[in-house]
Amino acid sequence: MDRLLPQLLLYSDLGEDSILIRMAEIVRDCGRGEEKDSLVRRLHTQVKRILDLSTACGFDVNLWQCYLTWILMTNDNSFTRTCERVGAMEGGSVNRFAQKDFAVFHQLFHYDFSGLEERLGTDCLSILCDYRAIPKRERTYNRDVSAQVRALRKTLAAAEDGHEMFCLVTDYYRRYGYGVFAMNRAFRIRRGGGGLEFLPISNVDGVLLEDLLGYESQKRELRRNTEAFLAGKHANNVLLYGDAGTGKSTSVKALINEYYDQGLRMIEIYKHQFGELSHILGEIKNRNYRFIIFIDDLSFEENEVEYKFLKAVIEGGVETRPENVLIYATSNRRHLIRETWNDRTDMEHHGDIHRSDTMEEKLSLAARFGLSINYNAPTPKEFQAIVKALARRQGIAMDEKTLLAKANAWEVRHGCFSGRTAQQFVHYLEGLEE
Numbered sequence: 001m002d003r004l005l006p007q008l009l010l011y012s013d014l015g016e017d018s019i020l021i022r023m024a025e026i027v028r029d030c031g032r033g034e035e036k037d038s039l040v041r042r043l044h045t046q047v048k049r050i051l052d053l054s055t056a057c058g059f060d061v062n063l064w065q066c067y068l069t070w071i072l073m074t075n076d077n078s079f080t081r082t083c084e085r086v087g088a089m090e091g092g093s094v095n096r097f098a099q100k101d102f103a104v105f106h107q108l109f110h111y112d113f114s115g116l117e118e119r120l121g122t123d124c125l126s127i128l129c130d131y132r133a134i135p136k137r138e139r140t141y142n143r144d145v146s147a148q149v150r151a152l153r154k155t156l157a158a159a160e161d162g163h164e165m166f167c168l169v170t171d172y173y174r175r176y177g178y179g180v181f182a183m184n185r186a187f188r189i190r191r192g193g194g195g196l197e198f199l200p201i202s203n204v205d206g207v208l209l210e211d212l213l214g215y216e217s218q219k220r221e222l223r224r225n226t227e228a229f230l231a232g233k234h235a236n237n238v239l240l241y242g243d244a245g246t247g248k249s250t251s252v253k254a255l256i257n258e259y260y261d262q263g264l265r266m267i268e269i270y271k272h273q274f275g276e277l278s279h280i281l282g283e284i285k286n287r288n289y290r291f292i293i294f295i296d297d298l299s300f301e302e303n304e305v306e307y308k309f310l311k312a313v314i315e316g317g318v319e320t321r322p323e324n325v326l327i328y329a330t331s332n333r334r335h336l337i338r339e340t341w342n343d344r345t346d347m348e349h350h351g352d353i354h355r356s357d358t359m360e361e362k363l364s365l366a367a368r369f370g371l372s373i374n375y376n377a378p379t380p381k382e383f384q385a386i387v388k389a390l391a392r393r394q395g396i397a398m399d400e401k402t403l404l405a406k407a408n409a410w411e412v413r414h415g416c417f418s419g420r421t422a423q424q425f426v427h428y429l430e431g432l433e434e
Contacts, residue, residue: 001111002028004104010079010094011071011101019053019067020108022046030119040120047124058146060133062153064125065109069153072105072169074179083173084182084288088166095166102169103162142202144260145183148176181289185256186266189276196279198267209254212247213386213419218373219251225371226255229326230262230290236370237314237327239298243377245420248330249296251375255328256292268294274309281313285322295329314368329369383407383417390426398429 002024005012014020026042050063059066079098082088088095113125152172159165176182184200191197209219222238229235240248256266267280277293284291295310314327378386387407388400396403407425415421 001108002031004107007104008101009097010077011075011105013075013077014071018071019046019049020071027116030116036120040122043116043120043122044124047128050128054131054133057142057149058133059131059149061131061150062157063128063131064111065129065153065157066149068105068108069149069156072156073149073152073172073182076179080173080178083170084177085286087174088170098170099163099166102166106159106162106165109157109159109165142184142200144185144204145200145202148183177288181265181284181287184265185260186253186268188268189273189280191276196276196283198283201268204256205250205253206257207250207254208257209251212250212254213389214378214382215247215251215375218375221371221373222251222255223258226259226264226292230259230264232323235326237368238329238371238373239369240328240330240373240375241332242375243416243418244332245415245418246375246377247419248375252292252294252296252328252330263289264292265289266292266294268296271295271298277309277313281322281325284325287324289324291325293325293327295327298329298331311368327369377417378419380408380417383411383422386419386422387425390422391429394426394430396426396429 005014005020005024008014022042023046026039026046030039050067053059053070054063054066057066057070059070079094082092082094088098113129117123117125152168155168156165159168172182180187180198180200184202186201186204187198188201189196190199209223212219218240222240225235225238240251242248252266256264267284269276269280280293310327313321384404384407387403391398391403398406406429407422410425410428411417411421414424
């Protein structure tokens with residue numbers, strides 16, 4: 001193994017502390033006769049790192065091959081970037097370098113650890129290569145990463161040579177891309193010491209638009225705009241506004257589940273992160289995905305000025321918003337920035353002579369969303385229809401008259417007529433069942 005890694009060119013930037021580099025050093029030092037106990041400790045450290053990664057990502061069957069597959073899926077280099085945008089073009093000189101790298105990975109995939117294990121008196125690597133993971137709930141690991149790595153690993157393990165591996169992996173790059181955006185559907189951001197980080201959200205709600213009862217015209221308009229966006233046509237930034245608990249956020253989250261396989265990704269940001277918007281756009285504008293920047297429960301108080309960052313990004317800044325980015329926001333009020341009666345007079349107030357200009361500036365933010373969709377609270381009759389449908393979906397056996405009487409009593413005590421209140425009521429009934 002220590003003789004294989006120096007042959008890598010495009011995939012050579014693995015990081016000094018990568019598991020693969022450390023494993024190669026162990027193989028090298030074992031051949032030099034280094035003290036056995038020290039080598040075993042070092043080997044166990046790397047095995048634990050593979051186990052930790054496998055637990056977090058839901059790997060199974062052959063954890064060594066899953067780890068190598070994960071490297072191929074996440075490595076950022078000139079070849080992976082090109083393949084994401086245009087695929088592996090025939091005749092490209094870079095393909096010759098890539099073919100040689102994949103010949104190395106083919107050998108690594110089928111590396112014989114028996115000699116190393118015999119010298120060190122351990123079978124830990126054999127266990128990794130024939131592993132049976134303990135079944136676990138999906139919410140404890142990233143199911144998107146798990147599914148993709150395990151599927152690609154299986155096909156790579158069956159590849160006859162490096163050329164076949166090259167074809168399989170480049171096809172993956174063309175269809176999905178590489179890195180965290182290829183394997184995950186939703187992200188948050190964090191400013192760290194190394195710059196802006198995109199943190200995958202592994203526990204994504206699996207809701208679909210059809211799960212949201214009612215609001216058919218709203219969902220239809222949201223779907224039309226999103227599909228136009230994915231098709232590369234002109235599409236609008238979207239503001240979903242209206243009463244609390246009516247499904248605004250649920251509708252946006254459902255889009256990721258419905259269009260993930262078409263290249264749609266979502267980045268959720270919060271108001272205090274609006275200053276990072278230009279940095280976010282810089283990171284994603286050249287990626288072969290369509291991004292929705294999602295802002296939930298958007299509103300500003302009178303003295304907050306973060307909305308100016310958002311206005312500049314949506315429309316009006318020097319740098320044009322990338323064509324692969326839209327902003328979808330939800331709010332409980334149509335006018336996003338709190339205004340007072342003082343804003344509606346042209347009389348001097350607090351030193352500003354033309355207060356109506358201040359009002360126009362505040363109202364202009366909502367106007368910059370090209371598409372506004374209203375989610376109004378359901379009527380009592382619509383609320384009852386939602387309750388009946390949810391109860392039926394959850395298999396709750398209760399006569400309709402009793403069900404609706406309890407639902408109305410729940411609404412009076414716990415909230416208002418909304419889909420959220422109906423869902424909470426049905427959850428309450430489920431908890432009562434034995």
